[in-house]
Amino acid sequence: MANVASAPLLQVDAITMIFGGIVAIDNLSLDVKQGQILALMGPNGAGKTTTFHVIAGVHKPTLGCILFQGQDITALRPDARCRAGVARTFQITQPFEQLSVAENIMVGARPYHSSMAELRKASEAYAHKVGLGDKLNTLAKGLSTGQRKRLELARAMATRPKLLLMDEVTGGVDMKSIPGLIDLVKTLRADGLTIVLIEHNMRVINELADEAVFMNRGARMVSGTPHEVATNPAVVELYLGESADHGH
Numbered sequence: 001m002a003n004v005a006s007a008p009l010l011q012v013d014a015i016t017m018i019f020g021g022i023v024a025i026d027n028l029s030l031d032v033k034q035g036q037i038l039a040l041m042g043p044n045g046a047g048k049t050t051t052f053h054v055i056a057g058v059h060k061p062t063l064g065c066i067l068f069q070g071q072d073i074t075a076l077r078p079d080a081r082c083r084a085g086v087a088r089t090f091q092i093t094q095p096f097e098q099l100s101v102a103e104n105i106m107v108g109a110r111p112y113h114s115s116m117a118e119l120r121k122a123s124e125a126y127a128h129k130v131g132l133g134d135k136l137n138t139l140a141k142g143l144s145t146g147q148r149k150r151l152e153l154a155r156a157m158a159t160r161p162k163l164l165l166m167d168e169v170t171g172g173v174d175m176k177s178i179p180g181l182i183d184l185v186k187t188l189r190a191d192g193l194t195i196v197l198i199e200h201n202m203r204v205i206n207e208l209a210d211e212a213v214f215m216n217r218g219a220r221m222v223s224g225t226p227h228e229v230a231t232n233p234a235v236v237e238l239y240l241g242e243s244a245d246h247g248h
């Protein structure tokens with residue numbers, strides 16, 4: 001292998017993902033550099049979440065491969081990719097509803113701690129980090145959407161990732177909670193995390209992303225700075241068409 005140290009942290013190399021007759025991802029390549037925040041944009045059904053599934057190992061791609069730290073991880077199962085440093089949050093949050101905030105985070109942190117006391121302490125620290133320090137004993141089912149997103153972030157961070165895939169972390173969250181979530185992602189980046197975020201909210205993308213890739217029908221349509229992508233005529237037309245259709 002050439003120079004692994006200078007390779008991007010993540011390389012999505014010519015991925016195609018076909019389900020039955022549906023081409024969900026069409027020959028997509030992405031490079032994500034260490035420390036970068038990349039935004040994945042695109043209309044509903046563009047293939048964004050499927051791209052995360054393929055990176056995290058939920059689906060084996062029909063064609064192409066995934067390289068992480070220069071190593072081909074395409075054949076690794078999701079748990080092995082997690083141990084290698086790939087974590088994700090879900091578009092539809094999926095905490096253990098009957099467990100408390102602290103207990104949910106403990107599930108992610110478990111592999112790193114040998115005693116219960118240590119595990120509990122570390123999990124509480126992640127809860128504080130994401131702003132849920134006063135909700136340690138609240139059951140997940142009692143959290144608001146924004147708090148559930150924060151819990152997702154804490155659980156993912158507890159696995160000590162190098163790369164975090166965030167699927168619509170501001171989706172369904174009330175407007176007044178969004179600046180706090182933006183600040184939280186900034187602190188994660190400052191801690192050295194590399195992030196790919198799927199995001200529809202242009203304000204969030206502008207504040208966070210170094211680069212944006214706009215997908216349509218499974219393929220890269222436009223990429224560049226957030227401003228370049230947002231002002232691209234083809235993107236504007238697609239998003240205007242969407243908002244006319246269903247209020248995006």
Ligand SMILES: Nc1ncnc2c1ncn2[C@@H]1O[C@H](COP(=O)(O)OP(=O)(O)OP(=O)(O)O)[C@@H](O)[C@H]1O
Pocket residue numbers: 019022023024042043044045046047048049050051091
């Ligand atoms: N497991 C699956 N089986 C069959 N088709 C699938 C599967 N997963 C995704 N698809 C299809 O792949 C396409 C891309 O879906 P995907 O969920 O990746 O879109 P998305 O960009 O995340 O959209 P949204 O913005 O609505 O979340 C869609 O046509 C979807 O119906």
Ligand SMILES: [Mg+2]
Pocket residue numbers: 048049050091
């Ligand atoms: Mg999606």
